[in-house]
Amino acid sequence: MTQYVTxxxxxxxxMTILMFMVKRGVMHEADQKTFFNLCFHCLLLFSLDIxxxxxxxxxxxxxxxxxxxxxxxxxxxxGVLCYYWSxxxxxxxxxxxxxxxxxxxLFALPMIVVAVMSIASIWTGWFFTVDSSNVYHRGEFLIVQxxxxxxxxxxxxxxxxxxxxxxxxxxxxxxxxAISALGFMPFFAxxxxxxxxxxxxxxxxxxxxxxxxxxxxQREMISLDPLTRLNNRNQASIYLSTRFKQDIPGKRLYQxxxxxxxxxxxxxxxGHMEGDNALLIVSTVLKIVCGPRxxxxxxxxxxxxxxxxxxxxxxxxxxLCEVIEDRLAKRAMGLPYALKMSIGYAAxxxxxxxxxxxRRADEALYEIKKRRRAEQI
Amino acid sequence: xxxxxxxxxxxLFCIAVLVVMLIALRTSLSRLTNQTILTNVFGMxxxxxxxxxxxxxxxGHVTPLAMAVNHFCCMAFLVVNLIxxxxxxxxxxxxxxxxxxxxxxxxxxxxxxxMAMFVLIFGSPVFGWIYRIDADNQRIRGTIYFVYIFVxxxxxxxxxxxxxxxxxxxRYYSDRLMHVSLASVGVLPGFFLVVEYFVGxxxxxxYAMVxxxxxxFLELQxxxxxTDPLTKLNNRNQLHVFLDxxxxxxxQKGSVYLxxxxxxxxxxxxxxxxxxEGDRALNIVADVLKRTCGPKGCFISRFAGDEFNxxxxxxDVAAAEAIKLAIxxxxxxxxxxLPYRLSLSIGYAAxxxxxxTPKxxxxxxxxxxxxxxxxx
Numbered sequence: 171m172t173q174y175v176t177x178x179x180x181x182x183x184x185m186t187i188l189m190f191m192v193k194r195g196v197m198h199e200a201d202q203k204t205f206f207n208l209c210f211h212c213l214l215l216f217s218l219d220i221x222x223x224x225x226x227x228x229x230x231x232x233x234x235x236x237x238x239x240x241x242x243x244x245x246x247x248x249g250v251l252c253y254y255w256s257x258x259x260x261x262x263x264x265x266x267x268x269x270x271x272x273x274x275x276l277f278a279l280p281m282i283v284v285a286v287m288s289i290a291s292i293w294t295g296w297f298f299t300v301d302s303s304n305v306y307h308r309g310e311f312l313i314v315q316x317x318x319x320x321x322x323x324x325x326x327x328x329x330x331x332x333x334x335x336x337x338x339x340x341x342x343x344x345x346x347x348a349i350s351a352l353g354f355m356p357f358f359a360x361x362x363x364x365x366x367x368x369x370x371x372x373x374x375x376x377x378x379x380x381x382x383x384x385x386x387x388q389r390e391m392i393s394l395d396p397l398t399r400l401n402n403r404n405q406a407s408i409y410l411s412t413r414f415k416q417d418i419p420g421k422r423l424y425q426x427x428x429x430x431x432x433x434x435x436x437x438x439x440x441g442h443m444e445g446d447n448a449l450l451i452v453s454t455v456l457k458i459v460c461g462p463r464x465x466x467x468x469x470x471x472x473x474x475x476x477x478x479x480x481x482x483x484x485x486x487x488x489x490l491c492e493v494i495e496d497r498l499a500k501r502a503m504g505l506p507y508a509l510k511m512s513i514g515y516a517a518x519x520x521x522x523x524x525x526x527x528x529r530r531a532d533e534a535l536y537e538i539k540k541r542r543r544a545e546q547i
Numbered sequence: 548x549x550x551x552x553x554x555x556x557x558x559l560f561c562i563a564v565l566v567v568m569l570i571a572l573r574t575s576l577s578r579l580t581n582q583t584i585l586t587n588v589f590g591m592x593x594x595x596x597x598x599x600x601x602x603x604x605x606x607g608h609v610t611p612l613a614m615a616v617n618h619f620c621c622m623a624f625l626v627v628n629l630i631x632x633x634x635x636x637x638x639x640x641x642x643x644x645x646x647x648x649x650x651x652x653x654x655x656x657x658x659x660x661x662m663a664m665f666v667l668i669f670g671s672p673v674f675g676w677i678y679r680i681d682a683d684n685q686r687i688r689g690t691i692y693f694v695y696i697f698v699x700x701x702x703x704x705x706x707x708x709x710x711x712x713x714x715x716x717x718r719y720y721s722d723r724l725m726h727v728s729l730a731s732v733g734v735l736p737g738f739f740l741v742v743e744y745f746v747g748x749x750x751x752x753x754y755a756m757v758x759x760x761x762x763x764f765l766e767l768q769x770x771x772x773x774t775d776p777l778t779k780l781n782n783r784n785q786l787h788v789f790l791d792x793x794x795x796x797x798x799q800k801g802s803v804y805l806x807x808x809x810x811x812x813x814x815x816x817x818x819x820x821x822x823x824e825g826d827r828a829l830n831i832v833a834d835v836l837k838r839t840c841g842p843k844g845c846f847i848s849r850f851a852g853d854e855f856n857x858x859x860x861x862x863d864v865a866a867a868e869a870i871k872l873a874i875x876x877x878x879x880x881x882x883x884x885l886p887y888r889l890s891l892s893i894g895y896a897a898x899x900x901x902x903x904t905p906k907x908x909x910x911x912x913x914x915x916x917x918x919x920x921x922x923x
Contacts, residue, residue: 381761385768
């Protein structure tokens with residue numbers, strides 16, 4: 171019993187810490203709200219669990235009634251938690267909102283069934299019964315609750331796995347892995363809990379899942395540009411510092427400096443929203459082209475993008491520039507304005523430092539810009 | 548039997564949390580300055596659990612080998628625990644940039660009690676000072692176990708003290724939460740070590756260590772997120788992201804209001820009272836905004852210098868005016884005890900629906916602010 175209380179209390183403390191961190195951090199609004207709710211529901215479940223341990227088997231006036239109420243609340247809460255869990259999985263994997271609205275009622279239905287049956291169990295003993303010495307026993311229909319919870323968790327697991335298969339972009343990967351852990355942890359934990367009912371494994375699974383997700387969210391926020399979800403400038407310099415320490419035989423480090431042509435014109439004529447849209451298109455193109463090739467993409471700010479690549483020679487670098495420009499041209503077809511990029515690059519020379527590499531890439535970029543302008547005139 | 552399972556479960560859970568954090572720490576591209584120390588600490592806490600688990604699992608096995616392994620685990624557990632207590636102190640000293648961290652000799656003096664404890668621990672298999680192992684191969688407390696608890700507690704409380712002291716210093720106002728979390732790495736395990744001494748069968752202080760390590764790690768991470776380092780409000784980037792998303796969607800609650808807030812004569816405060824006082828004034832404003840507008844679901848950010856922004860969805864102008872009054876009232880309350888005048892000028896504008904860019908909204912809010920300033 172001490173262990174049961176301790177493990178629940180430990181999970182509750184960790185959950186409180188997470189909630190606290192979420193509350194004062196600056197996550198994206200929607201994310202913050204759902205995550206906080208999820209933590210809150212977990213906390214509630216753990217508290218009910220602890221309360222139950224203290225009540226169970228103790229005899230005092232109205233003990234059985236109180237025990238029944240706590241048990242009912244616990245079962246209701248387990249349904250609610252799993253409902254939110256799946257919703258969060260859906261939310262994180264970015265499923266379409268429209269689809270979600272159609273299924274809203276259908277999706278909540280199992281939770282409602284669990285809730286109704288849990289409350290009814292106080293009289294009917296479906297999920298649980300409490301005997302005269304105030305000890306909890308399983309009810310005959312407990313399997314219903316267990317399978318509904320299973321269904322929710324399994325569903326969120328598959329949602330996550332499916333999303334991982336679908337989205338191959340580099341930046342989203344880690345988060346999706348985290349989601350799959352989120353779906354998988356309580357699912358696995360639940361199986362163990364059926365085998366060894368005296369253990370409180372469920373709380374361990376959920377807590378661990380949420381810690382993983384929270385760490386992942388934090389990591390994303392530290393290292394990504396909020397608009398394009400590309401690496402930010404910090405990350406670029408960190409990447410460089412590690413890359414400088416190692417040598418890849420047969421390949422040299424190339425820095426590509428990229429700049430949107432006439433970005434200011436887009437912003438001024440079509441507004442900032444359209445400007446952001448243009449940046450998003452560029453970032454998508456870069457992700458599609460450079461992501462699978464393992465190049466490092468980052469946004470330095472404004473309309474300035476930087477890609478680092480390990481390439482054998484200048485021909486490969488020229489080819490990369492061409493592919494990027496081609497792809498961008500295809501994407502930009504339907505737009506009311508011209509969306510073009512200028513790309514300049516420089517290869518790392520022996521004994522060169524980061525600054526000088528960056529400067530030479532910038533110089534190459536301006537050279538190209540100048541040439542383009544000259545061509546236009 | 549069930550108890551043993553529970554025991555193992557908690558230990559495995561703690562190890563899992565530590566592993567997760569360790570992975571996050573090692574793969575986090577952002578290099579924390581104290582990454583090495585933290586890695587060591589994570590590793591040591593993990594090894595605590597492993598030694599403890601092995602020792603518990605060996606109960607009942609009375610072969611000479613099992614006895615020897617148990618002795619090793621017990622000693623290792625105690626030694627690691629002591630080193631951890633010392634490492635906390637170093638870690639906190641490092642993070643607070645205290646002098647002793649750099650001075651080899653001071654560190655040496657500080658580690659003398661640990662050396663003494665090592666002698667006691669290594670003597671224990673023979674003399675049973677700190678721990679003993681009974682005929683059932685179970686670990687039990689030695690004759691002077693309390694000395695060990697005492698030494699650990701001294702280190703941990705010292706840690707708690709030097710970090711906790713700063714929580715109440717105005718100078719470190721914006722770092723308050725960091726200091727709270729650093730203090731917790733001393734206070735929590737120390738406290739539970741004492742609790743454990745009186746009631747426990749479970750390694751409560753090790754659990755407490757996991758919790759406080761988590762607290763520190765999350766706090767260190769969250770400080771790196773794109774907030775304004777001084778006031779811990781959202782920065783300009785976040786404002787743009789938020790405003791874009793709000794203006795893009797149709798709201799049921801009313802229209803989107805953008806507030807622009809500006810400190811009156813902030814330059815004078817800086818010039819006459821110094822930058823520290825200026826920073827404090829900014830923190831007071833940030834605090835007031837968090838208190839009055841946070842609960843209403845407003846988005847708060849510091850744009851730059853002495854300029855703050857709020858974004859809120861409000862039903863009508865009266866609600867916007869109410870927010871403005873509430874902020875001004877709170878600021879006046881806080882400013883009463885300050886040697887200088889602290890007041891805000893607030894201008895706001897409501898979005899007029901689709902087609903309006905954030906830039907237009909900004910311009911109108913700015914215009915309202917200048918009108919307000921001119922009226923003063």
